[in-house]
Amino acid sequence: MATIAEPERTAPQQPTYHEITRDVVATLGRPSRTYFVLLAVVLAVLALGGFALLWQVRWGLGVAGYTPPVLWGVYITTFVFWVGIAHSGTLISAILYLFRSAWRTSVYRTAEVMTVFAVLTAGLFPLIHVGRIWYAYWLFPYPNQRQLWVNFKSPLLWDVFAVSTYLTVSTLFLIVGLVPDVAAVREKATGWRRKLYEVTSLGWRGTDQQWRHYIRAYLYLAALATPLVLSVHSVVSWDFAMSIVPGWHATIFAPYFVAGAIYSGVAMVVTLLVPLRKVFKVERYITEDHFENLAKLLLLTGLIVGYAYAVEYFIAWYSGNPFEQASFYNRAFGDYWWATWTMIICNGFLPLLLFFRKVRRSIPALFVLSLFVNLGMWFERFVIIVVSLSFEYEPYAMGHYTPTWVEWSILAGSFAWFFLWFLLFAKNFPMVSITEVKEIIPMPRRARPRT
């Protein structure tokens, strides 16, 4: 029986499945000059960071600005910063997946990739901080000559387990999500790229049995990643909260850190998405609506962070504890007042602009705001770590820490390391999920579906 196909029942603006594949595959084409310029800048900064690290390895931790009592400085600050950045990736990819939030589909891959590379970057800092990098394996429990095991009661060891688990699980989650997309790209690729995609698509052909197991596995990975993401920054916060340093010993730390982590992570997603959609010409898939949703997330988490700042100061006053009160007075009006006020203005006040719809839908305004939030969140960690340590109980034991060129260079190098991986990934694998963007568009039908 011959049939005449009826027109496809899709909304006029929605791309077809074929257009989605075509547009995402186009992002993997020959890189533009801008891409190579960015790559060159990133490599130059990475070389500077690498040189500074070698310098520190050669001359020891004395070349960093550590001055007793501040023995956690830029490295631990940056470690916490990058672990925090990683958080929104899992929020967008796993938590919003469980809530069946459709808008996440276009942006979640970028967020997920950011998560993996941010944890990869964060993981460098405990190694750099311990000085003798080649002994970093002492952090893990392994049989040794002294028959001595690690101290499982220490929050620092909890951190080793939490961050290692987070890196492993977020990487697995990213790879699983990538497989069907790589298979779609494989069919359009030629040469060495085709070979690369043939291997990395793991024989995916989208059969009914493959989808049957895949959707179940993806669901459970999302369900496992959700409590994990909440636990990781809680554990990082306990590195501080479990000690008795004034300004650290607070029960609010876990939720405060988790909200701050998601806040900084969403800001970094915005920072990355704005140039990405232009360079790869995916404006059709990453629209103002996506940015507005991200802005709402920024506003929500920003308000939680602002509230946490206020509560910290209130409790310091209300507790009647003179050490707490002195610590918080010192934060606002002591040697590091500039860092504290940078943090408060960038994280507490600037996001209030997001109450205005015009700001939420203005991509340039959001980009600038996201940069301020990134800056503010780095300073938040600096204030918590450095300022608290420099001003503890005994006046004779107080001190001042100033980072050296080695620490600043390694900090800059960490950004270069992160962006290098991101740039390489973006040019070789789909940064917009082909499968999930298709999934929110109904498959073409010849007849109205029965309901």
Added chain:
Amino acid sequence: MKKHPGGILAAYQHVDAAAGAIKTLQAKGYTDFTVYTPVPNVEIAQAVGHKVSPVRLWTLLGGLLGCATGFALTLWMSYDWPLVVGGKPVGSVIPYVVIAFELTILFGAGATILGLIFHSWRTRQLGAYDGRFTDDQVGIFVACPVERRPAVEELLRHSGAVEVRVET
């Protein structure tokens, strides 16, 4: 990859046409077929009628194993070299919950991946394939001997396939 068995491969532009073809095939007693879709689709899944994947059992068992490993590792290592730290009991269960929790997630996720690989391999389908099925079309491959191919070809062609071809 191992060579696929001979049969008929059909491509569909409309998902309801493909789902209808699957139901017709099943009604006529064909069970050895493979359906390809670019995205997971409920209508196709219902037509094929698979049970829920056993991957979830792997997740559960992996998580339980991870939790047990977390407590066993920490307690055994604590008592292997009994050292009082910070005035706490040598084997302190509460701090070890953190390690057990992280290993629950780690082992659960690892087991899920192993389960996915194992079951995908065990139920692998070697039917003929076309690159369009990861792009925008639904494919059905029916493995059948030469004498049944004309009937299957006719069935698929009349169910709304945009292309039907014999794969040897």
